[in-house]
Amino acid sequence: MTDSDSSRQWHCLPLPELQRRLDSGEGGLTTAEAGRRLAMYGTNSLPQPRPPGFSRLFLRQFISPLIYVLLAAMLVSVLVGKLADATFIGLILLLNAVIGALQEYHAHRSALALRRLMVSRARVIRDGQTVEVATGELVPGDLVLLASGDRVPADLRLLEATGLEVDESVLTGESLPVHKDSNALCEVGTPVAERLNQCFAGSLIAAGRAHGLVIATGLHTEMGRLSLSLETAEAVQPPLFQRIERFSKKLTIGLLATVALLAVLELARDTPPLVIFMTAVALAVSAIPEGLPMALTVVLSIGTRRMVKRHVIVRKLVAVESLGSCTVIGADKTGTLTRNQLTASEVATCDGDRFPLASESRPPAADPPVTDGDAVARIVRVAALCNEAELHTLENGDCQSSGDAVDQALLMMAYRAGQTRQQLLAAHPLLAQIHYEPVLGFAATLHSDGERRLVCVKGALEKLLPMCNRMATAHGDQPLDDERALATMHQLAETGARVLAMADGNWLGDEDFTAEKFTARLQDLCLLGLVAMVDPLRPEAAAAVRACRGAGIRVCMLTGDHPRTALSIARELGLADGDEGAVTGVELALAEKTGADAIDALTARTRVYARVSPEQKLTIVRSLQRQGEFVAVTGDGVNDAPALLSAHVGVAMGQRGTEVAKESADLLLTDDNFASVVSGVEEGRIAYQNIRKVIFFLISTGAAEVVLFVLSTALGLSLPLTPVQLLWLNLVTNSVQSIGLALEPGEGDEMQKPPRPPRESLFNPLMLRRVITSGLVMGGLGFICFYALLQQGWSVDAARNSLLLLMVLFENVQVFNSRSETHSIFQQRFFSNPILLLGTLAAQGIHILSMYSPLMREVLGVSPVGAAHWAALLAVALLQLLAMELLLRISARRAPGPVLTETRP
Incomplete structure (x- = not known):
């Protein structure tokens, strides 16, 4: 409403006067009148917090202890007159900040676009008929219908109410539902919490049904006025990011200790302190995966956009990866496995x-x-x-x-x-x-x-x-x-x-x-x-269930239908065989009285639950979690909210789901289709694979540089790379390629593998073997080449030039080793990720240009090499590929065969 309208005491007006002022009757507004009022009053929505601007994101990239170290190195370079080094460090800081800010800016814009897809709807009477409209299109005078489980879409004055109880805790802090009375007539000064004839935007219908006239929308609602005095709180960091942060901190401590040891050894050899300081800084920054959190955000953002195309809207970014980890899916029957077109x-x-x-x-x-x-x-x-x-x-x-x-x-x-x-x-x-x-x-x-x-x-x-x-x-x-x-x-x-x-x-x-x-x-x-x-099965439901079985995921059907009906549908889906029975709500209730062990015995192998209440979904979820399962559950009602919140991944129905269910869930299905859940599982597994690919690439290349410096220092050789060369190597190899890996498509067998163990760390034994092998091979071969060139009489600068080129080649080869943990590079679709190919070619091309650019030759200390030398270095770099292929064959022999049936506890 307008400001003057918002001051009216709507709760004090008799109903006939209210309807006269709002010019609305039992038939509601006409479509034309609703459109006119929408243009007059604006949309029924609160202003979303604007995403941070690019300049703010750019400055935020410099808030990092490692960046502080680099800034100190740049300042020291300026003070001692090494302006070329200081300029180069400054350029690297600038480029890293621009790349990071662009990635974060795009992630914020993607989240904003997804919020626009999550449209809530309300039932209203217009032109004398009941229709559903987006809540943003509600206008003063609209006649809204409410039922239990609905979120009140705007401030309303009640016309009729039957057993209506409203949870207004979001507005008033009152923990108990308030019983509403449409016939009540409040006094002028009645506080909001005591206006029994009104419902307020954002509150929840706990029970009953009602009709009400919209009296205020958007910022003119009580919630809107409250929102003007509140600031948006910072989001809590997701568990996946917390695990990555802990891992990065441990890695950082280990690497800094290694760098400190190298610095002590170099000091003992009378290496100039400035060189030691610059080298230690460069080595630490190149070895520590400071870009890992941002790379993870990119991976999950890409997974989010892919899921939208497959009818899954992600409300919480980390749920992209979580859905791919589930071992059990508890699915509603009606509307999810079936068409929801009862006849x-x-x-x-x-x-x-x-x-x-x-x-x-x-x-x-x-x-x-x-x-x-x-x-x-x-x-x-x-x-x-x-x-x-x-x-x-x-x-x-x-x-x-x-x-x-x-x-x-x-x-x-x-x-x-x-x-x-x-x-x-x-x-x-x-x-x-x-x-x-x-x-x-x-x-x-x-x-x-x-x-x-x-x-x-x-x-x-x-x-x-x-x-x-x-x-x-x-x-x-x-x-x-x-x-x-x-x-x-x-x-x-x-x-x-x-x-x-x-x-x-x-x-x-x-x-x-x-x-x-x-x-x-x-x-x-x-x-x-x-x-x-x-209610006929969805045509794709049976195939989706088979896909889950092939992926080692146990699908459980939860329904309020009769056990015979449930079993008939389950057999048609392939969920149950002829001898398998259904667990009923009565059996669950009896087991609850006995204790948790009795419930777990029922749920351990059951796949069909019939005549279960929404509240019993929570019992089933908790039982499965006690047994070590990673549980995804679907729901649509207000009573499903506890199960959706308690499950590892809550999936709400976007079409028929109540607002409470949607807000309790991590994911929304825009088509209420079980096949979309399975598509989300596949996309989640792809996202998790890509996270591992990025981590492996960043950690293994950093490990190679550490091995190279440890061996050179231990044998008393000159530092194999200068600080500026290390920083150049880090910039060339760890930017475009990691984004390319984030864009990797699926390998095609994601749904033929069992779920990963719920407690498995990202840095599992397979990752550890691959990182150690890669680090030793690349770092070891790099050291051998550097040592051999020095023994042949090459100058230190010339040997470093060849070594830098070799390391660039190594890491460009390593990108392709990172594309799969289980498939040979010769089995991969080479052109399936053109961005990765172009990024790798660009990285190599930039280094080649630097070898011929007078300015970069002076800054980096590089120079062109002959074709024969190129070929020799490339042959050495390809040994890394052979080493990883050999490790893949050894791991394949030790690994158990693929699990093609659902997992059992």
Whole structure:
């Protein structure tokens, strides 16, 4: 609202006056009017913190102890008159700062672009119809519908509220949900926390349902005003980065100790202190992977963008790598493994009569009404009346529906039977309602029926049986036979259908019912029958499950459906064999009473969980974690939030997920598809591989330089490279190539390998063997060449010139050794990463140019070499390739064969 509007006391106005001022009625705003108000008031969003500017990022690159050392070296060079060295160090600092700032600037921009993809949506009434719009498009006067699990999208004045409880802790700090009353009329000075007839942007609907008019959007909401006085807090560093930082610190300490020892030895040989200082600084900076955190950010940012293309939005950057590490995926059935397009396929009475329904979701014009018996007609009536979905017929004959998938399927069934909810409500006005909640397991409505009251109930059969004392049959109502009803349900469930029971009743009197009194009165009803609904599998779901099995990942299906239904779907997916059973929520509850060991025994090998509540997902997740599994779990409801938060990786449904579920998750699926989870696992594994490739390249090249200097110093030779040459080597070899490795595509076998052990360090035995081998070979061969040239009478400067060229060749060869830990360089697709190829050629080309540039020849102390010398040095550099190929063959013989089935605890 405008500033003048924001000062109005909306909580004090009677509802008619409120609607008059906002010029909005029961049909909501028109689309045209909403567009006009959006242009007038602006979008319903808070200003996002602007990413830091390039200049700030540039200056931040100089905040590092190693950079301080280099700056000191540059200052010393200036003081002693070595202006060429000081200039070169300054250029290196400048280039490193520019490269780092550009990478970080791009990462911030990528994160900003991803935030734009994470659009929240709200249900509103516009043009008299219920539609979903982006919350940013809400305007004052919009009529918003709220249900449990929703995040309130704007400040609202309530028009209707049923059992509404709102968690306003984000705004007021009040830990307990607040019960709201749409009929309350507050006084002028009522504090925000006591305005019972309002809901505020950012708060959470803990229970109940409501309609409300938008009274303020964006910065004019209470949350918006609060945001103006708050500063954005710095993000906590992700665990992966913390592990890398700890590793880098340990490596730094070791290298600095080595450098200090070399400095002491050189001092003992009367080497000039300035040369020792400059060399120690250059060696430390070249050997320590100071660019590793930024390289990791680049790897994860690239993985994030790749995941977006595969329908996965990353909310937390480190989740890119985490998803690739999971050993167990707990997946919802409905909408994730299936299409979430429920269709009523069959109606059955409790005495066994079954009536198949047409399978098409679009109602053909000539489809005859379903009137096979009075029981079926009553089932259709309950299905339409006890319903919260919306169904509208379009001009082309198609239907457009919104709301819960089950309710949509029931409305379509009634429509095909020749009845609409609007017609039935006109004949039987709604008097009271119990909304469906997972903990209840049923929904009920009370309607006027002349002088009587009509009760309509739908829900799980086991929930309705205690409410009923009779059942409908083709021969009229008869005493309830629980066993026959259960047997009929089992027959329907055997086909993989989701089964919903229907009941009705007639009451005398005109008593007004609250929700509590209504629930207590639900007795002596008639069980009408059952509706079987099918939700076909997504076509790619079975293949995705097979891919997980091949990758050693155990997929568990979590559903609230009947065990027979769950097992039927699981067998179709290949999740369960003929002898495998399902663990039910009841069994889990009994195990919880026994203790953690009993729960772990149930979950150790179970892959199908049926009739489990959202709260029991948390029990399953914690049990699997106790067994050492790395768990990813999917969810969409407010009650899924604890499991999403507790899992190693929480995956929320982007289409049907509640706002609370989305905010609790690390990843969002834009298509709610299990295959997208599997795609995310593959991309996560690729990201983890690329992290290891970058680490190996940076550490191994640094190790080679340390080995070279240790050997030269130990044997009393001159320093093999000057400080400026070391800095040049570090710049040429460790910038473009590491970015190229970050862009590496998958090797093609990511989903044929078992998950890495959850507690495995990045620097595992395989990495250690590869680094030691690389460092010894490159450093050792470099030392041998340097020593041999000196023995042949070459000058120190000429030997250093050849050695510098050899080290550049070594590290350009090492880039290609870094592309895979398990595949030979001769098996790799050479042109699959053109940026890496171009970067390597550019690095080599820059060094060649420096050998012919008069300025760089003077600064670096280099000069051109002949073709024969080039060939000899290249032959020596290729020995590094042969050494790594030999190590690969040895490691392959020792390693166990590939695991092509899911892992077991």
